[in-house]
Amino acid sequence: xxxxxxxxxxxxxxxxxxxxxxxxxxxxxxxxxxxxxxxxxxxxxxxxxxxxxxxxxxxxxxxxxxxxxxxxxxxxxxxxxxxxxxxxxxxxxxxxxxxxxxxxxxxxxxxxxxxxxxxxxxxxx
Numbered sequence: 001x002x003x004x005x006x007x008x009x010x011x012x013x014x015x016x017x018x019x020x021x022x023x024x025x026x027x028x029x030x031x032x033x034x035x036x037x038x039x040x041x042x043x044x045x046x047x048x049x050x051x052x053x054x055x056x057x058x059x060x061x062x063x064x065x066x067x068x069x070x071x072x073x074x075x076x077x078x079x080x081x082x083x084x085x086x087x088x089x090x091x092x093x094x095x096x097x098x099x100x101x102x103x104x105x106x107x108x109x110x111x112x113x114x115x116x117x118x119x120x121x122x123x124x125x
Contacts, residue, residue: 024050034096039115040107049099053092062089 010018027050031038038046065088072081099105 020047020050023054027053030092031096034100036112036115036119037100037107039119040111041105042111045105049105052099053095056090056095060087060090062087064089 024046028035028038028046038049041049065086068085068087070083070085072083074081
């Protein structure tokens with residue numbers, strides 16, 4: 001008898017875990033040329049990145065650039081100045097670029113080498 005439960009017997013926690021694993025695998029496939037960097041991250045960093053992307057997608061519902069008028073605070077309250085701020089729709093490429101340069105997702109050279117070797121060896125198979 002196997003230890004594998006049918007899908008209807010799984011607990012909610014196990015279902016969520018499997019869903020997150022599938023999402024992480026799909027997220028990894030989106031990486032393109034940044035896949036080596038992504039593979040060299042620790043597991044918790046990978047999940048943090050995934051959930052940041054999901055949150056950003058949820059918050060930013062723009063389909064085209066939007067210009068908003070913002071009042072700039074000055075020392076003199078009688079001088080009012082307005083600036084125009086342009087908001088852009090979310091873009092995966094620029095999201096990853098910004099995260100690669102952040103300190104939170106800094107990777108070690110050893111992990112980068114190991115990830116590169118793993119990818120090269122898996123491509124040859």
